[in-house]
Amino acid sequence: MTASDNPKDALIVLNSVTKNYGNFTALDSVSFEINKGEVFGYIGPNGAGKTTTIKILVGLITNFKGDVKICGYQMPQHKHEIHKFLGYLPQNVAFQDWQTVDNALKTFGLLSGLEKNKVEKRIDEVLDFLSLSYFKKTKVSQLSGGMAQKVGLAQAMLHSPKLLVLDEPMGGLDPASRKQFKKLISSLAKEGTTILFSSHILSDVQDVATKIGILNRGKIKKIGTVDELKTSIWKEKIVEIVLSAAGKIPKWTKISGIKSIEQPSPEKILIYLNKDIDDDIVVNAFVEQLLKSGNRIHSLNPLMPTLDDVYQSYVSEVGN
Amino acid sequence: MNFSLLFSDELRGFYKSKVMMFLWVGLPVVAVLVGFLPSNTPEVPLTAISAIVVSSLAGTLASVMLAVSIINERSKNVYQLFLIRPIKRRDILFAKLLAIYVCVIIASLIAVMVGIAGDYLITGMIPEAVFTSTVETLVISFSMLAVSSTVGVLIGVAAPSVLVGSILVIYGGNQISVITVMPTLLNLGNSIPITVGLAITIAFALLAVALKLFDRKQF
Numbered sequence: 001m002t003a004s005d006n007p008k009d010a011l012i013v014l015n016s017v018t019k020n021y022g023n024f025t026a027l028d029s030v031s032f033e034i035n036k037g038e039v040f041g042y043i044g045p046n047g048a049g050k051t052t053t054i055k056i057l058v059g060l061i062t063n064f065k066g067d068v069k070i071c072g073y074q075m076p077q078h079k080h081e082i083h084k085f086l087g088y089l090p091q092n093v094a095f096q097d098w099q100t101v102d103n104a105l106k107t108f109g110l111l112s113g114l115e116k117n118k119v120e121k122r123i124d125e126v127l128d129f130l131s132l133s134y135f136k137k138t139k140v141s142q143l144s145g146g147m148a149q150k151v152g153l154a155q156a157m158l159h160s161p162k163l164l165v166l167d168e169p170m171g172g173l174d175p176a177s178r179k180q181f182k183k184l185i186s187s188l189a190k191e192g193t194t195i196l197f198s199s200h201i202l203s204d205v206q207d208v209a210t211k212i213g214i215l216n217r218g219k220i221k222k223i224g225t226v227d228e229l230k231t232s233i234w235k236e237k238i239v240e241i242v243l244s245a246a247g248k249i250p251k252w253t254k255i256s257g258i259k260s261i262e263q264p265s266p267e268k269i270l271i272y273l274n275k276d277i278d279d280d281i282v283v284n285a286f287v288e289q290l291l292k293s294g295n296r297i298h299s300l301n302p303l304m305p306t307l308d309d310v311y312q313s314y315v316s317e318v319g320n
Numbered sequence: 321m322n323f324s325l326l327f328s329d330e331l332r333g334f335y336k337s338k339v340m341m342f343l344w345v346g347l348p349v350v351a352v353l354v355g356f357l358p359s360n361t362p363e364v365p366l367t368a369i370s371a372i373v374v375s376s377l378a379g380t381l382a383s384v385m386l387a388v389s390i391i392n393e394r395s396k397n398v399y400q401l402f403l404i405r406p407i408k409r410r411d412i413l414f415a416k417l418l419a420i421y422v423c424v425i426i427a428s429l430i431a432v433m434v435g436i437a438g439d440y441l442i443t444g445m446i447p448e449a450v451f452t453s454t455v456e457t458l459v460i461s462f463s464m465l466a467v468s469s470t471v472g473v474l475i476g477v478a479a480p481s482v483l484v485g486s487i488l489v490i491y492g493g494n495q496i497s498v499i500t501v502m503p504t505l506l507n508l509g510n511s512i513p514i515t516v517g518l519a520i521t522i523a524f525a526l527l528a529v530a531l532k533l534f535d536r537k538q539f
Contacts, residue, residue, distance in 0.1 A: 058404045060539040080406040088404045094396040098333040107329050111322060111405040155401060 009072075011036045011163060011194045012057065017066035019052050019218075026052045027064070028218040034196060034211070036162075039189045041209030042198040045315055049218040050198040051091060054167045057196070058088045070163065084113055087161035091168045093152030095140040101127070101151055102136045105158060112159035126154045131180070145172040153181075157188065164188065166197035170204050182208050206307045214314045221314040230305045233313045237273040238303040239283055247294030255289070257282035267298075322407045326415035334423050339385055343427035347377065348434040367446065370435030371454045374428040375461035382424045382465055383472030383493040386416065387485040390476025400539050410531045417473050417527070424465060432458060459512055460501060463519030467497040470526040477534045496522070 010033040019027040027049045034040045042050050055061040056068060059079035068075040070082045095104045102123055109119040127133045130150050135143065140151060149172050156164060166185075170178045178201075185208045189195055199205050205212060206226055214221040214229070222229060236259070246266045252258050257277035262270040269290075273282055279302070287297065305313075334340050351370035390413075393399060402412055432454060439446055471493035479485035500519040503511035 055539070060400060060403060063538065083404055083406040086404060088400075090397060090400045092397060093401070094393075094398045095401070096329075096333060096393065096398055098336060103329075103332075107325065108401060108405065110325055111402070111407055113406065152401075 009036065010034060011038075011071055012040075012196065013067070013069040014053070014057075015067040015069075017053070017056060017064055017068060019049075019056065019061065019064040025218050027056075029066070030215070030218070030220050032213055032220060032223050034194060036194050037189065037192055038194055039185060039208055039210045040194075040196045041205035041212045042196060042215065043200070043202065043205055043212060043311060044198075044215035046200075048215045050215055051167055053215070054088075054165055054196070054198060058086060058165055059083065085162040087156035087159070087164045089149075089152045089156045089164075089166045089169055091171070093148055095148070095151070097139075097141045099140050100137055101132065101140055101143070101154075104140055104151070105155055108155040109158045112161075114159050122158060123154075126158055130154055130184070146174060146177055149173060150177070153184075160193075162192075162194060164193055164195045164197075166195065168199060169197055170199060170201060178204060202307045202311055212307075214311065216315050222310075226307060229307070229310045233305050233310055237275060237279060239271045239273065239279070240299075240301045240303050241269045241271065241287070241290070242298040242300075243267045243269070243290075243295050244298040245294075245296040247290075249295075250286070250289035250293045252286060252289075255282060255285050258286065270303075323411045323415060326402075326407070326411055327418055330415045330419035331422065334385075334419050339381075340423055340427070343381065343424065344430065347374065347427050347431040350377070351431045351435055352438060365435075365447070365450045366438040366442070367432065367435040367450055367454050368457070370432045371457035371461070374431050375457055375464065378424050378428050378461060379464045379468030379497050380490065380494055382420050383468040383475075383489045384486060386420050386469055386472030387476040387479065387489045387493075388482055389416065389420075390473065391479055391482050391485045394476075394537075395481075397539065403539055409535055413473055413477070413527075413531060413534055417469055420472075421465065421469050424469075425462060428458070428461065428465075456512060460504065460515055463500045463515050464497040466519050466523040467500055467526070468493045470523045470530065471496050474526050474530040474533070477530045477537070496526075 012032075012034040014033075015031050017027055017030045018025065030049070030053060042053070044050050052061065056064050057070070057075065059076050059082065062076040062079075071085065073081045075082060099107070105123045105126070106119055109122060110116065114122060123136075124133070127136055130153065132147070132150055132154060135147060135151075140148060143151065149169070153166070153169065156166070170181050173181060182204060185195055185197070189208075189210070197209075209226070211223065211225055212229055213223045222232060224232065244267075249261070249263065249269065252261050252271075257274050259272040259274050261272065264270065271283065271286060273279060283300070287300070290297065348370070351373040352366065354369050354373055399412065403409065436446055436451075436454075439450070472489055475485050475488045475493070479488055499522060500515050503514040503518065508514060
């Protein structure tokens with residue numbers, strides 16, 4: 001079995017992966033694919049099975065049922081091949097107490113296959129990239145949680161892996177570091193790195209993920225792009241119009257395509273549209289009538305569900 | 321290459337650690353202090369006392385250090401970052417075992433050399449019999465040390481906590497290593513080769529079990 005170089009191929013393929021801890025099923029027939037260059041956001045409540053999936057993917061858990069292929073290689077049978085192009089940041093990153101940042105990175109760089117004469121230069125590059133150069137000679141045990149997390153990311157990206165797997169990478173970071181982290185993920189993705197990361201912070205996932213998987217109680221509930229996920233729970237099209245000068249509301253029943261209208265306050269109108277119509281024509285017709293009736297429009301926004309709505313919808317669906 | 325890298329890394333970690341500082345300095349100091357304690361027995365050379373101190377302390381120290389270090393690193397998930405790299409699991413344990421074994425042997429040799437130097441300063445000579453018996457004691461000590469160390473590795477891999485691990489090592493580790501002294505206690509002729517052979521066999525058997533357990537561990 002060899003790794004394929006076709007850029008359109010799925011880099012990660014999970015097929016009916018099941019993992020039991022005694023009587024408890026942590027993962028129940030989990031299947032998904034991640035293509036090369038994608039940023040896959042893996043979300044779900046605590047105990048959903050995200051970390052178990054990730055540990056299976058990186059070869060830390062080897063006794064599971066199902067099929068896991070990364071770049072064409074079977075996990076865990078070919079884990080040493082996979083580990084050559086894999087970078088991993090665990091949820092709680094830990095180093096040996098006595099290590100300094102540069103020494104720990106040197107060891108991990110060499111173990112990952114970096115050449116001896118190139119490793120020092122690469123460490124400097126990565127530390128500079130992550131704004132960690134100042135801490136190069138600091139003992140890892142003296143670093144704060146957030147800083148240790150960044151050193152954890154440094155060890156994961158040191159050997160320029162094709163695949164980065166990050167378990168809750170932004171958990172312990174302050175807002176500025178989170179912003180930097182998201183920029184970093186985006187720039188690595190632009191360079192062609194495939195990234196899988198889990199997170200509880202939905203806004204972060206929405207900002208950087210090109211594809212999202214929702215996991216709950218060991219089962220995949222939905223996979224798709226942010227827009228696909230939103231559309232999947234979008235039961236009706238709603239347009240919100242905010243008026244700056246309120247006049248009379250026109251007779252909307254004469255405009256076909258409008259299901260109903262609500263006016264929660266004198267300045268705000270919510271138009272509920274039929275699903276299979278051209279929004280532009282209907283909304284334009286209504287706006288024309290609205291202006292003729294002496295109203296002035298301040299803003300007009302289609303109301304889309306947020307990722308939070310999507311998450312709640314799929315997570316509570318199982319709960320119910 | 322991976323093993324030598326892991327070994328040099330572990331060695332660097334241990335020789336700078338506070339525990340090793342105690343061993344480098346503490347073991348010779350304890351040996352000298354014991355030598356100068358008032359006693360009713362006829363005067364025993366400092367060299368022999370150093371060898372006895374080494375044989376009674378080195379094994380326990382090595383096994384406790386190994387067990388505590390492995391349990392600590394296991395519970396803090398330190399090994400995850402190693403296990404997602406193309407290295408053999410056994411190299412991680414081998415490197416740690418060998419690093420501590422080497423460090424403790426060096427500390428023991430320093431203690432004995434301090435004893436020899438002390439005897440030479442006091443009497444101006446080292447009797448050949450004392451030298452021979454010291455070498456024999458050291459060979460037996462290092463054999464026991466090999467067994468205690470592998471017990472430390474096994475308990476480090478299997479024990480659920482540092483406390484349980486330490487108790488098991490202190491009560492179990494030394495008792496198992498005493499098996500290697502049996503040929504000497506039973507006066508089985510030239511017992512040194514038997515002791516060494518026994519120590520190597522037990523150490524490899526314990527290590528094989530430890531590696532098997534470590535290989536099956538899910539992190």
